[in-house]
Amino acid sequence: MMSLSKLPHTGTTIFSVMSALANEVGAINLSQGFPDYDCAPQLIDLVTQAMKDGHNQYAPMPGLLPLREQIAYKTEKLHGAVYNPDTEITITAGGTQAIFTAICAAIHPNDEVIVFEPAYDCYAPAIKLMGGTVKSMELEPPDYRINWEMVKRLISNRTRMIILNSPHNPTSTILHEEDIKELEALVKNRDILILSDEVYEHLIFDGQTHHSMARYPELQQRSFIVSSFGKLFHTTGWKLGYCLAPAAMTAEFRKIHQYMVFSVNTPMQVAIAQYLKNEESYLGLAELFQQKRDYFRKGLAQTRFELLPCSGSYFQSVQYNGISDEKDTDFAMRITKEFGVASIPVSAFYSKGTDHHVLRFCFAKKQETLDKAVERLIKL
Numbered sequence: 001m002m003s004l005s006k007l008p009h010t011g012t013t014i015f016s017v018m019s020a021l022a023n024e025v026g027a028i029n030l031s032q033g034f035p036d037y038d039c040a041p042q043l044i045d046l047v048t049q050a051m052k053d054g055h056n057q058y059a060p061m062p063g064l065l066p067l068r069e070q071i072a073y074k075t076e077k078l079h080g081a082v083y084n085p086d087t088e089i090t091i092t093a094g095g096t097q098a099i100f101t102a103i104c105a106a107i108h109p110n111d112e113v114i115v116f117e118p119a120y121d122c123y124a125p126a127i128k129l130m131g132g133t134v135k136s137m138e139l140e141p142p143d144y145r146i147n148w149e150m151v152k153r154l155i156s157n158r159t160r161m162i163i164l165n166s167p168h169n170p171t172s173t174i175l176h177e178e179d180i181k182e183l184e185a186l187v188k189n190r191d192i193l194i195l196s197d198e199v200y201e202h203l204i205f206d207g208q209t210h211h212s213m214a215r216y217p218e219l220q221q222r223s224f225i226v227s228s229f230g231k232l233f234h235t236t237g238w239k240l241g242y243c244l245a246p247a248a249m250t251a252e253f254r255k256i257h258q259y260m261v262f263s264v265n266t267p268m269q270v271a272i273a274q275y276l277k278n279e280e281s282y283l284g285l286a287e288l289f290q291q292k293r294d295y296f297r298k299g300l301a302q303t304r305f306e307l308l309p310c311s312g313s314y315f316q317s318v319q320y321n322g323i324s325d326e327k328d329t330d331f332a333m334r335i336t337k338e339f340g341v342a343s344i345p346v347s348a349f350y351s352k353g354t355d356h357h358v359l360r361f362c363f364a365k366k367q368e369t370l371d372k373a374v375e376r377l378i379k380l
């Protein structure tokens with residue numbers, strides 16, 4: 001039979017694998033990143049009301065205008081960047097669809113895309129499906145800093161895009177002012193686009209700044225910026241996000257978006273447009289998650305794990321060299337089954353499976369869940 005696969009080397013995403021194992025063995029699931037507590041009751045009331053008010057048919061293709069207006073307001077207020085809701089903001093089915101659509105819109109066969117690894121796992125398959133080539137650069141623990149001299153060496157006349165992700169999943173690092181300067185110098189006078197995955201934009205700790213691409217004109221004019229309401233409002237199951245991009249790029253983005261999903265669910269867009277008016281709904285997130293980070297780190301300090309730094313996102317990574325020399329995939333499976341705590345082995349985010357003996361735990365959980373997990377991990 002003819003070979004069907006366009007992605008012969010791609011398996012099932014590690015998030016499904018580890019969550020399925022956690023469910024099967026009844027482990028505490030700190031693997032896939034999602035909260036185990038509910039979103040604000042007011043948000044649920046707003047969705048219910050929107051449904052009762054009859055907002056149950058197709059939204060406009062780019063998303064509901066009041067929601068796009070709220071996003072424009074928030075982006076200008078936080079980053080000083082003006083995006084036109086009509087032509088530069090598109091509501092998507094989560095960050096995932098925005099990322100896929102942007103790659104689909106921009107990448108032609110034989111284009112090269114620079115990806116920093118460990119990398120969130122949806123980037124590479126989309127690039128490959130478009131006939132592009134992933135030029136990956138491996139970053140290393142403990143600080144996973146980008147070596148911009150090495151990035152320069154990866155640039156060729158076929159480089160079409162650089163993918164950035166700050167705050168970063170899975171390493172919890174962020175881009176700093178120096179990185180932005182290097183990036184600006186690198187892309188200046190070159191025809192290179194940026195896909196900036198900023199889904200953890202509000203989960204940033206210790207008073208540090210989120211350096212959105214929206215803040216820097218040289219970068220903004222060539223960037224697709226992706227955000228997710230799943231992260232913002234503890235509603236990962238609603239699958240709502242958006243993409244900001246200059247008008248010419250958004251026009252190409254929407255050519256794909258209109259045939260990929262046309263538009264995304266209406267009542268939640270109505271609700272979020274109203275809920276966003278209260279700025280406290282997202283400005284308090286950093287404090288909430290910083291408390292959870294500190295609480296979880298304090299707990300983990302009682303285990304034999306070595307904690308890696310965590311500047312943003314809702315993940316804490318640890319190294320386990322002092323505990324075992326097993327492969328991270330084997331170790332993650334074993335502690336799920338034997339100790340009842342599921343995590344993500346970080347080698348899953350390296351195309352070559354590079355294993356630094358690092359596991360990622362999600363701390364977007366109730367205090368009692370974190371307590372139980374630590375209690376079990378102490379036994380390791």
Ligand code: PMP
Nearest residue numbers: 094095096120169199228230241
């Ligand atoms: N990018 C990163 C770095 C993520 O961690 C995630 C998952 N939350 C996404 C994109 C996808 O976001 P969404 O769940 O809104 O599709």
Ligand code: GLN
Nearest residue numbers: 015016031032033034169
């Ligand atoms: N973003 C989430 C994580 O990193 C998972 C999303 C998914 O399951 N696709 O854990």
